[in-house]
Structures are given as structure tokens and as C-alpha cells.
Amino acid sequence: MTFLYYFLTVLVSLLLGALVGYLLCSLRRKEAEAEVATLRQQNDFLLQRQQDEEQRWQQRQQQLEERFEQLSRRILDHNTDQLKSSSKEQLSLVLQPLREQLDVLRKAVTDTNTGNATARTSIETLVKQLMERADGISKDATNLTRALKGDSKMQGDWGEMVLSRLLESSGLRPGEEFSSQVTYKDKKGNAFRPDVVVFLPEKRTIIIDSKVSLTAYARWVELEAEEFPAERAAALKAHVESVRKHILELAEKDYAAIVPGSIGHVLMFMPNESAYIAAVQAQPELVRDAYSRGVLLISPTNLLMALQLAYNLWQKERQSRNVQNIISRAEALYKKCVTVCGSVDKMKRAIDALNSAYEQAESQFRSGRGSLCRQISQLSELGIAPARKLELEDAPDVEEDDAAVSN
Numbered sequence: 094m095t096f097l098y099y100f101l102t103v104l105v106s107l108l109l110g111a112l113v114g115y116l117l118c119s120l121r122r123k124e125a126e127a128e129v130a131t132l133r134q135q136n137d138f139l140l141q142r143q144q145d146e147e148q149r150w151q152q153r154q155q156q157l158e159e160r161f162e163q164l165s166r167r168i169l170d171h172n173t174d175q176l177k178s179s180s181k182e183q184l185s186l187v188l189q190p191l192r193e194q195l196d197v198l199r200k201a202v203t204d205t206n207t208g209n210a211t212a213r214t215s216i217e218t219l220v221k222q223l224m225e226r227a228d229g230i231s232k233d234a235t236n237l238t239r240a241l242k243g244d245s246k247m248q249g250d251w252g253e254m255v256l257s258r259l260l261e262s263s264g265l266r267p268g269e270e271f272s273s274q275v276t277y278k279d280k281k282g283n284a285f286r287p288d289v290v291v292f293l294p295e296k297r298t299i300i301i302d303s304k305v306s307l308t309a310y311a312r313w314v315e316l317e318a319e320e321f322p323a324e325r326a327a328a329l330k331a332h333v334e335s336v337r338k339h340i341l342e343l344a345e346k347d348y349a350a351i352v353p354g355s356i357g358h359v360l361m362f363m364p365n366e367s368a369y370i371a372a373v374q375a376q377p378e379l380v381r382d383a384y385s386r387g388v389l390l391i392s393p394t395n396l397l398m399a400l401q402l403a404y405n406l407w408q409k410e411r412q413s414r415n416v417q418n419i420i421s422r423a424e425a426l427y428k429k430c431v432t433v434c435g436s437v438d439k440m441k442r443a444i445d446a447l448n449s450a451y452e453q454a455e456s457q458f459r460s461g462r463g464s465l466c467r468q469i470s471q472l473s474e475l476g477i478a479p480a481r482k483l484e485l486e487d488a489p490d491v492e493e494d495d496a497a498v499s500n
Contacts, residue, residue, distance in 0.1 A: 154469055252303035253288055255364035259393060260289065263400035270407055277351045287348050287359075291403055294410040298354040299403065301396070303362045304339035306332060310368045329375050336363070336372045336379065336390075344386035358384070360391045360399070 257273070265271050271291045276284050291299040313328035340361060349355040361383065363369040369392040373380060383390050391399065459466045 158466070248305040248307055249303070252305040252362070252364045255393065256288060256301065256303045256362055256396075259396055259400060263397070264404045265291065265400060265407070270403065277348075279347075279351050285346055285348065285351055287352065288362075290352055291400070293354075293356075293403055294406055296354045297356060298352055299356055299360060299399070300348045300352055301360045301362055301391075302343055302348070303364060304336075304343065305364060306335035306339060306368060306372070307365060309335055310365070310371060313371070314367075329371065332368070333372050333376045333379065337376075337382075340379075340383045340386060340388050340390075343388050344383075347387070349387055358387050358389045360389050360396070362391055362393075362396055364393060366392050366394060 260267070260271060260273075267273070269292070271289055273289050274286055275290055276286045278284050287300045288303050289301040291301065293299065309328050309331035313325055313332055316325040316328060343359055343361050346359075348359045349357050363372075369390065373390070380390050457464055461467070
């Protein structure tokens, strides 16, 4: 009885123990299944989060690449526009004076050629014009002879008028190539006033003083040679003596020593061509005697030639100055061309530097071994599996310095 009771007790204990173990195992299994479900949910959440992070990273990477490209393009466009603007302004500042000097040079050459052509044309017709002018003046003088005889003051005014007409027709400019009634003083302070002073290049001067001898000449013209031979000869002698008197008076004034730059002789202008010829023919040594006293007898025809010579000298002087101006302009153009070449070289160096800066920035962003894109792509090795991969160019043989890349 005792044994049976003991046996039943043991059997019940075993059954209870087995039941308790089964219950414990079931409970642990359920806890494990719950934990596994929780881990699966966490894993699914982490995977979903990883995919979201990858998607956001790709978007960020794309945005960063687009912003960098936009920034690089903007910088390049800005630098290019600035360089173009600066280059345009600099070229404008350099080329504007060059263009102006070319225009001045072209005008100087044109003026010189025009002056040469005009001079050649004038030389061909010079003799004809001088003869026509001399004939006209001689006729006017003959017509005025009768009206002027006996009035010395009127004769002097008439001579100065003829001289003034010759100067006007010569092409010389009053106040520049010649001056009238200018007062000069000698060493003693005495004032002298020659009729005309003609200026020549190199500060040389020609003195012209008009002297009219018509009273005796008019009487000589009126007398008939056959009826009054003695009176006619006396009138011609008186005319020669009047001319000689004017020569002596003019020599005593010594204008050549008073007027600066004088050629050494004074031109005594006889406005009546016929009176000049009559005196010279009657007394041929009159011209030589006057020359020995520093006086040159000159008629309207000879004066026209002398004035034309002075005009031609001034034309040659202006042409010579134009040549000097052309040479100066050419030197200025040469210097300006050197300046332009230097500016073009500066522009080329600036463009090369801009291109080099762009290539360096592009290398730091994409193509270099330590570029930003290459470093971003290395994140895929850390577990990121993006849907799209960056397309990178082959890195150059020389690796960039990390510090340079970070900058």
C-alpha cells in the first residue's frame, strides 16, 4: 500500500514536471517566435529606411552635381564675359588712338600728294600767268600815267596799290608770309618803315620798297621823236636820274641792316613796266650800280617771279613739315602696334589661365583620382547600393594632393 502510494506520487510528479516543461517550452517558443517577428519587422523597417536613404542620397548627389555644374558654368560664363568685356574695352582704348592716328596719317599723305600735284600743275602754267598779269599791269600803268604825272603823293599811293595787288595774286598770306608797313628801328632808335617785308623759310626776309618815277617818263612818252628829239632825250635823261635818285635814297636807309634775316639787298619795285624798261635800256649800268649799293631794281614781271618763288619755297617747307609729321605718325603707329601686341599677349595669357582654372575645377569635381565624385562613389563600397552609379573618367597618372582637392 505504501509502495503503491509512493509510485502514484512519483508518477504524478513526473506528469506534472513534464506538463510544466511542455508549458515552459511552449512559452519560450512563442516568445522566440515573437522576437523573430519583431526582428523581421525591424529588418524590414531598416531595409525600407536604407532604400529611402539611398534614394535621398542619390537625389542629393544629383542635386549636388547639378549645382556644381551650374556653379562651374556660371563662374566660367562670368569670367568669360568679364574677360570679353575687359578685352573689348582694352582693345577699344588701344585701337581708338591707333585709328585716329591712321586717319591723320592718311590725311597728311593725301595733302602731300595733292600739294605735289598742284605744284606740278602750277609750274606748267606759271610763265603764261605771269606774262598775262604783267601785260595787264603794264597796260593799267600806261593808262594811269597821264593821270598821275606831276603828283608825287598820288604816284606813291598808286605804286603801293600795284604792289599790294601783286602780293594778293601771289598766294602769299598777309601777316604770315608777308607784312606791310611794319616799323623797324636801327641801333640809334630811328624808325624805318619799308613798304613790304616778305618772310621766307628759315627766318629769312625780303624787303620790297615801291618807288615811282613817272613825271619825266610821261613827258618822254608824249614827245614825238621826230619833232622834239632834244627834248625827248632830255626827258629820258631826267627819268634815269630820277630812278638813280630813288636808288641812292633807298641805299642810305640800309633796310638790310635793320630788318632781321634780310637777304642783304632791298628790292626797289618800279610799278610801271615800260618806265623800268626805258630806264634800263637808256642806262644799262644802272642795274649794276644799284646792285653794288645793295638795291635790286625790279619790275612787275620780275616781282611776280620772285613772289612765286617765295610761294613755292613755302609750299616745299609745308611739304617737308608734312613728311616730318608722317614720320612722327609712323613712329607713333609703330609704338601703338607694340602696345596692341602686348595687350593681345595679355589677353591670351588670361584666356589660358581661365582655361587652366576650369580644367582644374573639373578635375577636382569629376575626373581626378581624389575628385568629389570619386569620393562619393566610394560610399557604395561601404554598403550603399544606389540604383545609378556615377560615370567617372579615367583618373590621370599623377594623383592630386588631398589638401588641394579639399580646397
